[in-house]
Amino acid sequence: MSLLDDVSIVVTPNGYKAGELYAVIPVPTEGAELLDCNNFDCAVPTDVWTQGTSGGTIDFSNSQVTITGNDSFILQSNLMTIGKNYKLTINVDSIDTNSGTVIVALGSGSDPAKQSLDQSGNLTFYFYDITFGSNWIQIFTTSDATVTVNSISVKEYTSADMDVTRETAATRVDENGLVNYAEILGGEEIDNGKFTTNLDSWSTSSWWVWNSLGAYHPSTSLHKPLYQQCCVIGKTYLITFDLNCVGLSLAKFSLGSSTGSTTQTIDINLTTGSYSYFVTAAAEYIVFNRQNTAEYYVNNVSVKEVTRDNVPRIDYTGGGCPHILAEPQRTNTTTRSNELDLWGAKSNVTITPDYSLSPDGSINSNRLLFSANGFTHNNLTQVISTIYSISVYAKRNSGTENVGFFVNGSGAVNYAFNLTNEWQRFEYTYTSTNTSTFGIAGLSGADVSIFGFQSEVASYPTSYIPTSGSTVTRNQDIFTRDGIGSLINSTEGVLFVEMARQEGDASAGVITLNNGTASQAVALYYFSTGTIYFDIISSSPTVSGGVGGFNTYNFNKIALKYKSGDIALWVNGEEVAASANAISLTGLNKISFDYGSGALPFFGKVKQLQVYNTALTDEQLLQLTGESGTDFYESYAEMASALTYTIQ
Numbered sequence: 001m002s003l004l005d006d007v008s009i010v011v012t013p014n015g016y017k018a019g020e021l022y023a024v025i026p027v028p029t030e031g032a033e034l035l036d037c038n039n040f041d042c043a044v045p046t047d048v049w050t051q052g053t054s055g056g057t058i059d060f061s062n063s064q065v066t067i068t069g070n071d072s073f074i075l076q077s078n079l080m081t082i083g084k085n086y087k088l089t090i091n092v093d094s095i096d097t098n099s100g101t102v103i104v105a106l107g108s109g110s111d112p113a114k115q116s117l118d119q120s121g122n123l124t125f126y127f128y129d130i131t132f133g134s135n136w137i138q139i140f141t142t143s144d145a146t147v148t149v150n151s152i153s154v155k156e157y158t159s160a161d162m163d164v165t166r167e168t169a170a171t172r173v174d175e176n177g178l179v180n181y182a183e184i185l186g187g188e189e190i191d192n193g194k195f196t197t198n199l200d201s202w203s204t205s206s207w208w209v210w211n212s213l214g215a216y217h218p219s220t221s222l223h224k225p226l227y228q229q230c231c232v233i234g235k236t237y238l239i240t241f242d243l244n245c246v247g248l249s250l251a252k253f254s255l256g257s258s259t260g261s262t263t264q265t266i267d268i269n270l271t272t273g274s275y276s277y278f279v280t281a282a283a284e285y286i287v288f289n290r291q292n293t294a295e296y297y298v299n300n301v302s303v304k305e306v307t308r309d310n311v312p313r314i315d316y317t318g319g320g321c322p323h324i325l326a327e328p329q330r331t332n333t334t335t336r337s338n339e340l341d342l343w344g345a346k347s348n349v350t351i352t353p354d355y356s357l358s359p360d361g362s363i364n365s366n367r368l369l370f371s372a373n374g375f376t377h378n379n380l381t382q383v384i385s386t387i388y389s390i391s392v393y394a395k396r397n398s399g400t401e402n403v404g405f406f407v408n409g410s411g412a413v414n415y416a417f418n419l420t421n422e423w424q425r426f427e428y429t430y431t432s433t434n435t436s437t438f439g440i441a442g443l444s445g446a447d448v449s450i451f452g453f454q455s456e457v458a459s460y461p462t463s464y465i466p467t468s469g470s471t472v473t474r475n476q477d478i479f480t481r482d483g484i485g486s487l488i489n490s491t492e493g494v495l496f497v498e499m500a501r502q503e504g505d506a507s508a509g510v511i512t513l514n515n516g517t518a519s520q521a522v523a524l525y526y527f528s529t530g531t532i533y534f535d536i537i538s539s540s541p542t543v544s545g546g547v548g549g550f551n552t553y554n555f556n557k558i559a560l561k562y563k564s565g566d567i568a569l570w571v572n573g574e575e576v577a578a579s580a581n582a583i584s585l586t587g588l589n590k591i592s593f594d595y596g597s598g599a600l601p602f603f604g605k606v607k608q609l610q611v612y613n614t615a616l617t618d619e620q621l622l623q624l625t626g627e628s629g630t631d632f633y634e635s636y637a638e639m640a641s642a643l644t645y646t647i648q
């Protein structure tokens with residue numbers, strides 16, 4: 001029998017969108033439509049939809065419903081079940097909240113599962129593990145808000161996809177070994193950005209003409225902007241373009257109005273080159289202007305909406321198969337992480353910006369050439385008796401290797417880099433002994449490239465946090481999935497995780513099956529350096545156990561079998577702990593990278609997480625945790641059938 005017969009949840013670094021890490025198993029499913037007359041096209045909608053208002057209006061007409069103000073609502077009732085998950089899709093034709101609100105909700109009373117509406121279009125929301133006073137589905141407005149709805153759909157929804165919350169951008173190492181933001185790009189917002197044959201879709205004057213090199217502006221004292229609508233105010237975009245400036249001409253790039261006037265200056269004094277900007281739009285039009293009597297060409301203009309907040313990080317650090325990266329909140333206190341030429345203090349060192357190809361794939365590394373023993377720092381001072389972790393990417397250009405970190409204001413190398421001609425990240429943790437500075441020092445003749453200096457008040461370093469003029473904080477990664485009681489057997493099962501803790505982290509971090517609290521939980525964690533531990537917390541006394549002697553900074557395959565009187569911990573193909581104690585688990589309906597209520601969050605790397613609804617045999621646990629990994633399929637034919645492959 002294949003393990004596939006018993007597995008109910010499989011989460012790996014396979015796919016994602018903003019706020020969600022996709023599970024491999026189970027494939028998300030939707031139930032039947034729960035609403036009658038959900039398109040408002042039945043003969044008498046008021047026979048199906050209950051309605052009410054305190055002075056507002058409700059109008060069913062033209063296969064739509066329009067609801068206006070003063071606590072007006074429509075609802076259907078007795079359609080849902082407490083504890084289940086639901087997908088709600090609503091097509092909003094138009095909306096004007098004015099001074100009120102428009103709400104779609106599952107339930108009633110003081111705390112229904114609800115979502116505010118503030119835009120038109122086809123909108124989808126997920127409600128997990130719902131509770132409610134009355135099992136209504138309702139749309140309501142307050143004050144003078146008004147909304148017109150074309151349709152609304154509610155279906156039961158089953159998925160083990162993990163919710164991911166961070167609310168900030170974060171970097172990772174991608175499949176090509178480059179350090180970049182985890183992000184999702186939308187479609188192209190610009191028409192005719194390559195200026196293939198003309199200037200169609202762009203607004204300008206006769207001064208701008210088409211040329212085989214792009215949109216061309218001649219050298220003249222007269223000037224009109226080149227502009228096109230591209231953006232929604234408040235949304236964030238990746239904007240790229242190429243410039244070819246004639247002579248010493250300089251260009252200006254901004255966002256502006258429908259007349260091409262500047263509202264938000266992005267950059268000035270632009271010369272020939274390729275440019276890339278991550279911009280939160282304060283205006284709707286992309287605008288190119290000249291400076292002085294500039295003569296230049298613009299080409300390959302692209303504007304794409306980009307999402308970085310809450311995007312899961314699929315990380316390839318170390319090469320090979322990727323892993324899910326979960327890290328704590330951290331701040332890079334170095335205010336110019338990759339602008340070393342702007343650092344305030346330099347001694348016997350020449351810094352050249354944009355020197356060579358850097359770890360992020362751009363030509364933006366910093367060359368440090370030491371004419372004598374010297375140093376550079378960013379005018380940052382330490383807090384005395386505080387633990388700091390500093391890190392930087394570096395490689396040797398030529399000359400000596402005598403370069404490294406200096407700390408506590410010494411100005412001399414305290415931690416030397418073992419440089420090669422390839423990029424490496426160097427990390428150093430220390431306790432400050434004074435309130436002086438820290439930075440990079442080198443001996444005479446040292447010639448290195450530097451990228452991404454970072455300083456954190458912490459006992460170990462985390463992934464790179466870019467800064468440019470101020471400190472930047474990356475929030476904690478939070479991974480959870482609620483409302484999956486149908487996928488977890490509270491009587492017996494197996495929790496399996498292949499994971500590694502962050503290098504240098506000695507804290508206890510937990511991955512659990514739980515009921516939303518720590519009162520009912522099946523937990524796996526690294527208790528201390530080298531120790532793998534488990535807890536089973538139920539209405540019976542807590543059962544715990546563990547074993548030391550493991551490198552917890554490497555990946556370990558760990559499985560916890562839980563069943564009353566039959567508990568076992570397996571690690572890397574061996575049973576390492578067992579218990580015949582009684583347990584009495586109830587209500588397990590959630591996976592968390594913590595203890596269920598936020599305590600003891602897990603920080604580290606996860607290659608795979610699986611949940612089984614039966615207590616597997618020793619042979620299966622060996623198969624699951626052994627060197628060969630999980631063998632779901634006993635033959636290629638079984639795999640092809642399960643995954644609907646066609647065998648050629």
